[in-house]
Every structure is written in structure tokens, then in C-alpha cells.
Amino acid sequence: MIEWIESVLALTLQVGTVYLLASLGEIYAERSGILNLGLEGIMIMGAASSFIFTLAYGHLAAITVSIIVGVLMSLILALMAVYMRLNQTVAGLALTMLGLGLSGFLASPEVRKVILLALNPSLPEKFLAIQEAPKLPEIPVPTLSEIPVIGCFFRQNALVYFSYAAAPLMWFILFKTRPGLSLRSVGENPAAADAMGVSVFKVRCVATMVSGGFAGLAGAYLFLGFQPFWQEGLTAGKGFIALSLVILSTWNPLRALLGAYLFGGVEVIQYRLQLFGLGALSPYLLAMLPYLVAIAALVAVSIGSVRKRIGAPASLGIPYSREE
Template identity: 60%
Template structure:
């Protein structure tokens, strides 16, 4: 295992991990305010589909913007049903996941996609209309830093979205734990009745975090297809939304720990294939391939145990609708 090998594994780890990191940053805010956004997977798929199409029509920057706006709309939908109508967050979340996955397959289907692309940009050449893959984000290696052993390939030889995500994580941690806005968000998730009595607008906070979570989920999808794997297939997210949900629990709702959680899951994904080639579990690689899903299932099941939730200090009002009158 040379230094080069480690660097190459870690470079892959970061480029996969950012999918999880982006998804978890918004979701942590939502869960800290008491909203469980199970629609993450669907919003991610929708973000991937829309950014795939808009990138071809208008380029990368617009694609992230459009995905973000669409994510905000999906977040509003979630907020409307869970905050205003106080419906069961699990059911609404799953419904949004199915809606998002279905819609993503629909709009990115070759014939629909061609129609949309023609409408968005009539001057596109036919190769662009036919292409089943998105142009990838250009890599922007940072001079000097990229040559540092291990840290260079891991952190400083990627596309700009990776850098932005890595800077966002500590920023969002600071906002959540060191500012009064963050305190409000957290108190709404711990004890909405008390927060309300103190004059915090529970509904407004929860609407905002829903929108934030939607935007970040959609941008995670956009990064998935523009930054990591540019070929479109239906179901491109492959359960990554649910894995994100479980890594949030692993990182105990902290944006900083989420960086490590994301890199852990990214690392497992990368190592699956590296390990096969080193003879690790080569006779039954399916067990290694199962790892990320197994960890997701275990953490999600643990969350349903009351004492475990207390120990990892889960937001007390997570997934509970708030009634002002009671």
C-alpha cells in the first residue's frame, strides 16, 4: 500500500462523500428543528434529473441554481403537509420520495428530455439532445496544495463544488451551535412549545429548515451527476438518500461530524472494489458490497429505540408535529 494508493483511495472517498455531505448538511438543520425529511432520496433524484437536463441546455452554474430552487419547492411541499397540515412526517416523506423518483424518471426519459431541451434551448445540436450523459464539472486543482501527499489528492484536487461543500460544513456547524439563529432552530426541535412561549416562530423556522433541506438534497443530486458520475439512469441515486439519513444519526446531528460520516460512507463505497482486488473477501464480495446498506439499516433501527435516542441526544421533538393549542 503505497502513499499513492492511499491518496487515490482518499481522492475517490472525497468525491463520493460529498454527495452524502451535501445531502446531510441541509437535513441536519431540518432534523434539528424537528422535521424528518424522508423525501431526501426523491428530492435528490429530482435534483439529479433537472440538473442533468439544465446543464446540457444552460451550463453548470444554472443547473445547480435550478436544482436548488426545485429543491426549495419540494421543501415547501414537505413543510406544507408536515408543518401546516401536521401530517405524519414519515408518510409524507415517503410520498415525496416516490413522487421525486417517479418524476425524475419521467422528465429525464429520452423523449420527454428532448422536448424539454428543445424548449429550453432551441439551438442545441442533436448530439446534445441525444446524449445520455451530462458534461462533468471541470476539475480545479489548487496550486501547490494539490501536491501535498495524501491531503493533496484527498482535498485539493477536485471540482469547485467539493471545496464549497467542505467549507460549508464548518460554517453551518458554527451557525447551528454558536449563533442565536442556530439556538432557535435547535430549541424548536427540542421543545417547540417552550420555544413558542419564548416568542420563536416555530412554523417559520420549520418552513425555512424544510426549504434548506430540500435545496441541499437537490444539490446533492446535482453533484452526483455533474461531479461524480455523469451518465444518467433511472434510479441514479441508488438509495444514497437513505444512506444520508442514516449517516446523520451516526454523526449525531452535527455538521462537522457529518464530514467524517460522509467520508466514512464514501470510503466504504470506494474500498468495496479496491478490497476485492486485494483479495479481501474476494471469494464472496457480495458481503463487502452490502456494507453501506447494512450500516444504514442498523443505524435507522437503532433510532427507533427510545433509550438510544436519548443517549445520542436526538432532537426530542424529531418527527413530531407541533400543535400550538395543546
């Protein structure tokens, strides 16, 4: 039994980290009043750049580039949503489509070959055609990784460890520090924050960039840390699951940690249940589980009283303009 729990838990952590990283950044953007629906597109751009740059320069460069690409992508959204005050839903979805198309183009066999040769002309021939990259190595923590059951928390790769640290740190910054207070006030009442001397534009821009950076990192993790095979559209809706996770977590980084592992666990369990003969009863129902959880979360949040109690940012999705 202990072995079984460990086996399920180890994979749950790996699956959940994708959602955790993506939703941590998104929480910051939404807390500042910006709905970043471009998450999916930014994630896949992160995955594509991590693929190409790992082949050319290795893991560290690849992860750095993925974060930079994520930040650059989110700047497009910041420009449209913060400065031009466009509809955030439309702008975000446009970003998603841009990311899906552009990543497919840049990582397609012929274009990828040209990019790889431009980045590193001495690259071996084999790397020009292959569609995988070396996976991030597992780094077991001595002694801790040998504890039964929870040992699997300490047999993961560097990005999973980073996500353990990032969740409490981001919670601390958001709720216990002055910049965090400014960020939340901008999302609640930008006019009041502005009157208090907080630069609404600047805060919203930074928050959007944080969400972009984390989404790029989530894409890099999905590819390098979980399933290292490049596939057009490989994020397959994970960005949207992360978006619903943000609501489920009530814009709280620590609850996002739990929610991410809940979503990850549902996905892992569905393939175990099939082997107990349960999948044959209604396979589509099992495949639906993660989305059912997401819908339940969305419904709960849409109820007004619940919304007030859990503290949804009051100005989420509303552009701010000083003249009004």
C-alpha cells in the first residue's frame, strides 16, 4: 500500500507542477486586475523555446530563454490590456492563438533546423532532426528521499523543488509585504490605489510580466521536466485548466499548491482506475474528471456571496483609465 501511494504521489507531483507554476503567475496578474487568458499560448511558446534551446545550449539556457520568451509574450498583453485598455478576454485569446501558431511554425522540422544551425553551427546532425530533448535530471535529496511515502517529494527535478519554494514565497510577498499590498489594492480599487500614489500601470505591467514568466517556465517544465517530446499543440488545454485552478485556489498561492496536486492526482488516478476494471464502465467519464472539478470550481465562484467571501479581485478584467 505504501508503495502504491508513493507511486501515485510521485507522478501526481510531476503532473501538478505544470498547473502550479502556471497558476502562481496568473494569480499575480489577476490580483492586479489583469485576466491573462494568453496562458496557454505563452506556455507552449515556453515549451517550444525550451526544446530548441536545450538542443542548442543545454538546460539552464533553455529555462532562462523560456522565461524571457514568456515575459516578452506577456508584454504584448500588457500593451493591449493596460495601455490600450482593450478587452482583456479578446486580447488574451489572441495571444493564445498567436502562441499556438507561432510555436508550431518555429518548431516545425525545417524552420527548427535553420534556427538550430543559426544558434549553434557545430550541432551534431542527429540533433537537427530529433524531436526530443534530454529530460531534466532527478536530483534526490540525501536522507529525505528515503523517508517512506513523503520521500517521493524529494526525488524530483530542480523545477519541482523551485515550485515548492515559489508557492509560499509568492504567498508571503502577496499578503505580507508592501509591494504585495499595492498589487492587491490595484486589483481591488485602482482609483484609490492611484490616489495613494501607487502607479497602476506599472504594477499591472509587472504583474502581467510575472504571469508571463511563470507561464513560460511552466511550458519549459512540461517539456523538459515531464514529457520531452515536441508535438504541435502539446499543451493541449493545460493553460485553461491552470486558469480554472486560479479561481479554485481563490487567488491564493498556497491553495494553488493544493489545487494543482488535486488536479494532477485526478489525472494520474484515472489511468490506475482503468486497470482496476473501472475504466471500462465509462471511460469518457473518467477522462472528464479534471474538467468536472474545474467546472465545479467555476460554478462555486460564480455565486455572488461565495465570490464576496473568497475575495475575488473587484476590478478583475476592468481596464483602468485616469480620466474617468
